[in-house]
Amino acid sequence: MAVRTIDVRERVMARNDELATRVRARLAAHGVTAFNLVSSPGAGKTMLLERTLAAVGDELAISVVTGDVQTQNDADRLAVHTSRLVQAVVTGGACHLDALQILTSLDAIDLDRTRLLFIENVGNLVCPANWDLGELAKIVLFTVTEGEDKPLKYPKMFQNARYAVITKTDLLPYVPFDVELAIANAHRINPDLQFLQLSATTGAGLTEWFDFLRGAVPAPVA
């Protein structure tokens, strides 16, 4: 028996990161800003996108890629609010989207008519944190029905996100959720994390959310 060792030293995410670079370059060539929406299941990603598409979908020329383990329910819900294509990726069991899926999805999207691309990731606070999809930034949604210690329990996600949105604030009178403590916990993990707070149900905070999006999207070419 001749046993030998092969030195490898290859990062597990290297290939995905290379594909994410291609996604980023392609979006940049078309002047498209992309946000990767991440959260635990049920934090309100789809509802926030519904409200966003209905209010500023045309103004900001928003396209969407949704990821779900099974069904294209989210894409169907969003399609009601936009005439633009909502590209559904069914991961078939995988707990996250990867850069190859996004690169492939871009083929179906009219990037010349898109200024803002939302990638609605699979609901999961663990795996999506590790996968660069070529986005400008990850936006982590964090709902008031979750514990204030979520950032401490899932640090990688809050470390890798640039923005955090506290959702379902209309439920604050009914749940023992300390907003200041939640934000302080998140800032222990990522001091630069910028917060927005909103309720997609009542509309509270949506104006600030839309203004944030307007500020993130380059002006349309005249």
Next chain:
Amino acid sequence: MEIARIAEDKLGEDSPMLAVVAVEVGDDAGVEPSSLEFCLEAVLATPPFRGARAEILRRPGNVLQVVWLEVDDGCPDD
């Protein structure tokens, strides 16, 4: 699966028998080592790996990489 792809790439066309895949997993890598080990056990039980085993090496930081493979060329030692 990415770990399996990396291993397959490195084994090349000669396809020696893989005995061990060593993976460094950082404490901040966002990966639960026991879950990874469980997954790799399932993947490495199937062709073309034919029963290789994973060796998870805990490290500080956020490293996540395949560091080395141990292969058996199937021929006697010199």
